[in-house]
Amino acid sequence: MAEKKNVSRRDFLKTSGIAAGALVGGGIIGGVIGANTRQDTASTSGGEAGHSGGGGTTEAVRGLQFFKNQQEFAVLQQATERIFPEDDLGPGAIGLGVPFFIDHQLAGSYGENSKEYMQAPFEEGEATQGYQSRLKRNELFRQGLQKMQQEAQSRFEANFVDLEGEQMDEILTAFQDDEVDMQGANAQFFFRLLRQATLNGAYADPIYGGNQNMEAWRMKGFPGHQAAYINDIESEEFAEIEPHSVGDMLS
């Protein structure tokens, strides 16, 4: 477990460089319109982080906007990594920056439920009626991560982040199966939210702070923002295309 916690960004970039190199083939640039692709950056995949072009490479400095407590953030890191683990295909949630993505989302309109109907009265309904908690997503995440830590203590007398992978999975499964009591919410809903947020962070455009260096797109074969496929869509061949971030349009 120790090595999982210590995946450094430098190690991750080393790994991802190999993965990217293996996947980048004779890319086609969707440049019919041309104005919004940057052909000159198309070949810089897996390069150094920190430069602004090249399609959503990472910012130099990472920090937390929502979580105040490093232990909670560490639980989030490990939980998301179990949901979307590093493997021979490429990085997992931590390597992709997913925990930072989730932190940033929790600090904003997603976490604050600013586009959701949050008026009382709150009543528990049928499952088909959807989520009825008065908790905002960021409150739910904090409580859920604290409950994960408590479960680790009560089941294994250890911190969540020090558990073996299978033990973490046992706790995550208990949430998935709604077997953990939460206050004003239910564990299954939290688990689904956590799982979806993990996928959001893995595969969203890197402008949101996850999907670092577009590695998740490379693993999946999704080319991100391309202006057009009108010249390629009738081809029988599978097109391996170097991905682009929508952020390239501003750089």
Add this chain to the structure above:
Amino acid sequence: MATTLDKVDVVTVGVGWTGGIIAAECAKEGLKVMGLERGKERSTEDYSMVHDEYRYAIRYELMQDLSKETITFRNSRNQKALPMRQLGSFLLGEGLGGAGTHWNGQTWRFLPYDFEIKSMTDAKYGANKLSSEYTLQDWGITYDELEPYFDKFEKTAGISGEDKNPFWGKRSSDYPTPAMKKTPLLSKFETATSNLGYTPFMMPSANLSEAYENPDGQQIGACQYCGFCERFGCEYGAKTSPEITVVPAARETGNYDIRFNSNVVEVMKEGDRVTGVRFIDTVTFEEFIQPAEVVVLTSYVMNNAKLLMVSEIGQMYDPETGQGSLGKNYAYQILPGASGFFEDQMNVFMGAGALGMTIDDFNGDAFDHSDLDFIHGGSISMTQTGARPIATNPLPPDTPAWGAEFKKASIENYTRTLSVGSQGASIPHRDNYLTLDGTYKDIYGMPLLQLTYNFTDQDRALHKYITERTTEIMQEMGAKTVVGRSPISDYDIVPYQTTHNTGGTIMGGDPATSVVNNYLQHWDMENLFVVGAGNFAHNGGYNPTGTVGALAYRCAEGVIKYSKDGGSLV
């Protein structure tokens, strides 16, 4: 105190497809039209950086802000309705263009059978084919009567298609633009359905195959197959939308104004006439009254019904007695289908919202229902709309939903999975209806609309039968594993299904059983028109927008007639 504005000839509530069409037609005739839009102005320039799945498809950038207004929902009358606190099953639009901005562009004409479904079903199968709980009725108009309006909408929108479907109604002219490109993936579907003896054809599309100038002189671009249609706006102006067609056409007359951030909360009335609408400026919360000779409700299904209800216009439907028409015959769409897992990688990320091929061999009454326990059916299509990575994680049976196995399988199958799906018809039932909620309110203090809805035996039977057909097609396409969609049980408002809500303000030939006549003119108030998919007496086996567009042109003709001559139009 509300400020009363200068009177106009016509006010529309909402500026999407229906509001835009009414405005363009009426303004061209010299009527002064005001469009009240609760959302904001937007145009093609706002979509230059739209290829962002998270913002638009997952976080619903273009959709209704539910913190201001939502609906409440329950499956049956013995449950307590609770608010839909976040979007899920369907995605309500907001802003100029409405849902016509973030639609896919699949543009159909309902079948001749749809408009006379009750008469035709009774004639062929007897009056007891379905139990009396199903509140099936004719629409008060025929396909032939509506054909000119379909034709007009398709020419305004520049629809790309081919007249090769033996099962649909007769067309007075061919599609304005040729069908879209037949991709290798669509060819798989074409070959398989042909082998099975069906008649595949290219889906009619509002993502245009070539640049087009419509009869109003508005330009629509050529689709670039970028794969970002549904839930997005089009950066090329190539997905026909109100804001690039009917809205500018109306504005160019000089007879049309749109007032944004204007949320209508009431239709004002005096005796048997409406006098205008009351609205709230959503920025200042100032209240205004817009007097008008004619009021046209052109918002979505939900708000058209709600506005009539809060304004106490028409008789509310009562599911106990079956009396009343307002809120009756809410219907949805049944979605049978099958997924197939293939060996080779495919360009699933390329596409367009209405890039697809279809068969109608199991739609309407194209097949014999004598030995089946349901009526109608659905179009069966394979579309290539552009699969995106957050939402597209196809998993073969028995794969876990997270962890190492999930990651491998979802990545492996993302580019190796195709789906064949159906837009199944939804037949109205006595217990599925709209009314006002007694507990929850919107931020303007008005009650929320309450939806009571569940799937029926008819729905379950249709779903099972069509799913079997789609499974056979997918097997014929050569998938190594084919998975039919699970049978439906109770309707669940959480997962996204479709934004094809219909009914509640239905049209018909009888004031006792419908809200509006076949000009979409209110039976009780001659200078009030209500138009949209709410007029559908049931939902057919296609996407609704083509039929909504035709009804809007029909309605515009009614408003113009009424403005000249007055009186009931039927």
